[in-house]
Amino acid sequence: xxxxxxxxxxxxxxxxxxxxxxxxxxxxxxxxxxxxxxxxxxxxxxxxxxxxxxxxxxxxxxxxxxxxxxxxxxxxxxxxxxxxxxxxxxxxxxxxxxxxxxxxxxxxxxxxxxxxxxxxxxxxxxxxxxxxxxxxxxxxxxxxxxxxxxxxxxxxxxxxxxxxxxxxxxxxxxxxxxxxxxxxxxxxxxxxxxxxxxxxxxxxxxxxxxxxxxxxxxxxxxxxxxxxxxxxxxxxxxxxxxxxx
Numbered sequence: 001x002x003x004x005x006x007x008x009x010x011x012x013x014x015x016x017x018x019x020x021x022x023x024x025x026x027x028x029x030x031x032x033x034x035x036x037x038x039x040x041x042x043x044x045x046x047x048x049x050x051x052x053x054x055x056x057x058x059x060x061x062x063x064x065x066x067x068x069x070x071x072x073x074x075x076x077x078x079x080x081x082x083x084x085x086x087x088x089x090x091x092x093x094x095x096x097x098x099x100x101x102x103x104x105x106x107x108x109x110x111x112x113x114x115x116x117x118x119x120x121x122x123x124x125x126x127x128x129x130x131x132x133x134x135x136x137x138x139x140x141x142x143x144x145x146x147x148x149x150x151x152x153x154x155x156x157x158x159x160x161x162x163x164x165x166x167x168x169x170x171x172x173x174x175x176x177x178x179x180x181x182x183x184x185x186x187x188x189x190x191x192x193x194x195x196x197x198x199x200x201x202x203x204x205x206x207x208x209x210x211x212x213x214x215x216x217x218x219x220x221x222x223x224x225x226x227x228x229x230x231x232x233x234x235x236x237x238x239x240x241x242x243x244x245x
Contacts, residue, residue: 036216
């Protein structure tokens with residue numbers, strides 16, 4: 001446990017000694033998040049061994065889906081790592097991990113099509129994606145300072161409560177980002193599943209595997225949003241509880 005976590009725990013326990021219920025919520029969310037994460041890893045590993053109907057690589061799937069949506073200014077490229085796949089709207093690159101880029105499995109096709117879903121969102125001006133992109137620089141700024149501002153706010157909440165309020169505002173930006181991410185990810189998966197089924201990338205048998213993989217991945221974003229929201233509410237409770245004194 002780091003010094004920061006120790007100090008923050010000490011501050012929280014001294015300000016809200018009766019907050020055991022919230023800690024139980026955090027423990028429950030952590031356990032469920034771990035289960036969801038393991039499920040995602042397990043499913044992608046399993047579905048990485050199941051070939052698609054046409055045995056196209058993830059790169060080919062991505063390029064075809066981009067072409068079919070009349071998108072010609074997005075570059076598909078390979079990046080290092082596992083499950084590091086992402087679409088970058090800033091430079092219009094669709095970045096696929098090695099296993100997805102060269103893979104011909106259901107998992108590779110599903111991930112590649114999902115990331116293309118983001119490219120389609122960008123090309124069509126999908127509002128939640130535009131909002132998330134606009135929040136990125138704000139979130140990057142807030143993330144640099146939010147932990148230390150919150151810690152200082154907790155330690156000084158009785159003498160300088162406004163500092164905690166500033167920390168809450170900074171943390172709220174990250175929570176908003178997590179919430180906005182949910183419709184973005186779910187919509188991208190829907191676009192992906194419709195397209196791969198219409199173009200016979202998956203068969204009637206293997207399509208449910210693609211659905212299962214993307215649904216599990218979506219749950220990770222749901223858990224991240226719930227955890228962020230619960231944490232935000234906890235800090236708000238601390239701030240409001242101090243003001244009642």
